[in-house]
Amino acid sequence: MTSAENKPSGRIDVRYVAHLARMHLADDEIARLQPQLEQIVGYVRQLNELNVEGIEPTAHAIPVQNVFRADEVRECLDHDAAMKNAPLAREGQFIVPKIIE
Amino acid sequence: MNFVANIGLEVHVQLKTRTKIFCGCPTTFGAPPNTRVCPVCLGYPGAMPAMNSEAIRLTVFSGLMLGCKINPYSKMDRKNYYYPDMPKNYQISQYDQPLCLGGGIEIKLADGSKKMIGLTRIHIEEDVGKNMHFAASSGIDFNRAGTPLMEIVTEPDIASADEALAFLEALKEILAYGGVSDVNLEEGNLRCDVNSSVRPVGQDKLGTKTELKNMNTFKGVYRALSYEITRQISELEKGGRIRQETRRWDDLAGVTLAMRSKEEAHDYRYFPEPDLLPIVLTPAQIDDWARALPELPENRRARMMRDYGIPEYDANVLAVDQAVANYFEATAKLSKSAKSASNWIMTTVLAKLTEQHLAIGELKITPAQLASLVNLVEVKIINISTAKEVFEIMFAQGGEPEEIVKAKGLAQVSDTGAIEKFVDEAIAANAKTVADYKGGKEAALKALIGQVMKLSKGKANPGLVNDLLKRKLS
């Protein structure tokens, strides 16, 4: 176990994390969120009190596996229905600002 | 200083399923934009993935063909990153528990020796949509989003562009053999990311690598790698250093270029996909699938040469495609000459199929019928040019060659009386040639045979003609 795992620092680089989450936050928003998030992170750090060595993580609440569907065609969404919600569309495509690769 | 290269490939292969990996939309290629989509593959609010069982089977099947260890417990994970062609802005993939581990492919080097290229893993994931570019904007078609892919990751065992090419060709052939993918490169069925680095001979530690993303032709991979390896070596020889970066292959200019877009910090934040449950494969299930495994192309070639006595060249041509090889074997087993069967298939059959854009499965001629045709020639009922005529008829409308020969009166004349008449006629009409033959000119006999054949409109059995002529002129 790394030391970071035992003692995560309570500092959050809110601007960086907001960038990872693709949200352009204004400075005042970041300033407001910063102490709130750090308070919450401080609170959740109480989990460090527990010894969890050898404990299996729970990813699913139910002990079920191998749920598959057969490779069978189902009806698609009608093209017009698919485009109806599009904020911007052209030639049957969803439009975004130019992608530069 | 001498350098060696280490190349690793991440090959994305489209699996041959009817429907997408998590929804019932068909995987048809070339449909109008956004007509093969549904709430699931468009990432609509509330939509949930449901795993296509065939995607799992095909991936495990591939793993078995490639000598991988099949992971008894595997799971799906979310890989988080934002990109317009990815509907949910996370890709459902596999992180720490892929379906297959290890394995490898043996490739043949130029000097005839063999080399094993190790595989790290094979996992399944969903494909993204397709971007189209307008002047000031880009358009997205999500038809391809959710197409099942298996990602085959190699160890950095590949040492040159030639080896990379050999690996990809061998891989393509095996996947086609197993029927797990159409491996149609034009349709983007096989795309790869290429990681390469160079290091001085004698140094164990790998050099800094660069990545070429989304290469979709073998030739492109070959040219890009040839360029990139040379570039890295000359960079180091100049005393420079290699930057770890993603580069783009400019096919027109024939160079690799650093990507212009801002270098994004990648933090994929993987976590287990809560909407999909773990995949647990029992040995019984794996064995069941393993029973259907095809013979690998390399083994098949060797066996065909041994069992049918055909040359290596023939085996190479015939074994490229499992269906062709099956067709050959079925024909050869019923033919009086396996080599003749091979010649027919390699030249006439395959050429005709290519010309008509047909697959071997669409051929109207059964292996038994082709064998009959081969045999009619072998026992000299018809000669080869008649056989070609019969073949054309069979190709166009099917049918038994014997019946076609009979119906069209194409059988060789083996009636001695009838042939004798033609022989006499030929002798009478070609006194000069007869004299030449009698004077010791062996070649004159050929001319006389030709005359008889002409008189019989090609139907006389050439062996009988030969015998009769010799007898009459002796």
Next chain:
Amino acid sequence: MANLNQLTVAEAAEKLAKRACSSEDIVRAVLSSIEKTDKQVGAYLTVDAESALAQARAADTARTKGENKPLLGVPIGMKDLLNVKRQPCTCASKILNGYVAPYDATVVAKLRAAGAVLLGRLNMDEFAMGGSTENSAYQPTRNPWDLSRVPGGSSGGSAAAVAADEALATLGSDTGGSIRQPAGFCGCVGLKPTYGRVSRYGLTAFASSLDQIGPLTKTVRDSALLLGAISGRDEMDSTSLDVPVPDYVAQLGGDLKGLRLGLPREYFIEGLDAEVEQSVRVAVAKCRELGAEIVEISLPHSKYAVAVYYIIATAEASANLARFDGVRYGLRVDGEDPLDQYGKTRAAGFGQEVKRRIILGTYVLSSGYHDAYYLRAQKVRTLIRRDFEAAFKQCDAILTPVAPTAAYKFGEKLADPLKMYLGDIFTIPVNLAGICGVSVPCGFTSEKLPVGLQVIGPALGENVILKIGHAYEQATPWHKEKPEISG
């Protein structure tokens, strides 16, 4: 006779079957009650009266042709995160402004198949994130018992509508208490089924490993009735359980003899309002009177549940909400490049609480922190599950308060998110363990605010908790009380 909008689902179904009234009569009564009181309550975001009436008339026609489905003609309201074909589904967020669902959620399809009339869209905390419905981007919803107080959340609209008789019953969703807590605050019955009992397909996801859809109703019988209608395996939701759906209504009735009910010592703690505690303890006594044996149990990891929840739920939410980017539906704010468009769209479209949780969830998954927060939380989740497994070896069901307090005033907890989060302390463990729980009215505070009793059952123990809730309900007067505003 009570107005038709005051009927329970069971009563309405009976009246309809006897042709004592038509579906159109009931729908009109509900629509007029909405007309009359919803300006004050604010439970509904949208009501498509015409469509509801058309569905009602179709149900009436079907009945004259001899059809008799269990919910034929009964109007049901939907929390605004359930997709109903051709209806908006905003999740009370600006980012889904303008989105019209092109498909039915599985529960919606099941209700349609049972003959129900789909009424309107109910207010909620944006993307179900909150416990007071104050986080709706569109409007506040007021508690029908005291309009200066919150209805609870996130299914605040669903609970308030039922309490104010603006609906016979509604569906909500519960990720950490979002059905049970507002049901408790509004004095109705709220059921969080076992994870996997009800298909989530078509429920806009908040935290996929915790979310469940469930009914908010006036009685336990209605809860059983609706649970039966919406449960079952669904091909579209791989996590839905392939387990037969029992007749939950048929299993109601009788006393509590032979049942052992556990009281977790960790749930009667500092911070628990005295009046709430008093009501719950009296309710426990009532259960003993009805024949149950009461045993003290321990759920030792309870105090970590809120921390585990706010890591796991936000981590999952950070991915679930990544799809709102302005490309395929909803709000779009133009940008210089696609990433700029995302950044601007998401900044403009999400409210404060949603942003807070997305950032927290992104942070706990990010490189360097994943193991310390997310993985550790998953492991503690295992410990919490095991607590319940051990407890259910000693008892058949568990009795607890639903929330530490009764409904509070607007704005009281808004400034302090952590304080708000701690309000879910008694309901969250049930979601983490994937088990079931129901909130049943168990009295009032001195200010005449409803108090809820939570009955927790093991996985697929809905029949047990509904039986207990029903026996308790029938032995007490609470469910018959109505707020003044209802009429």
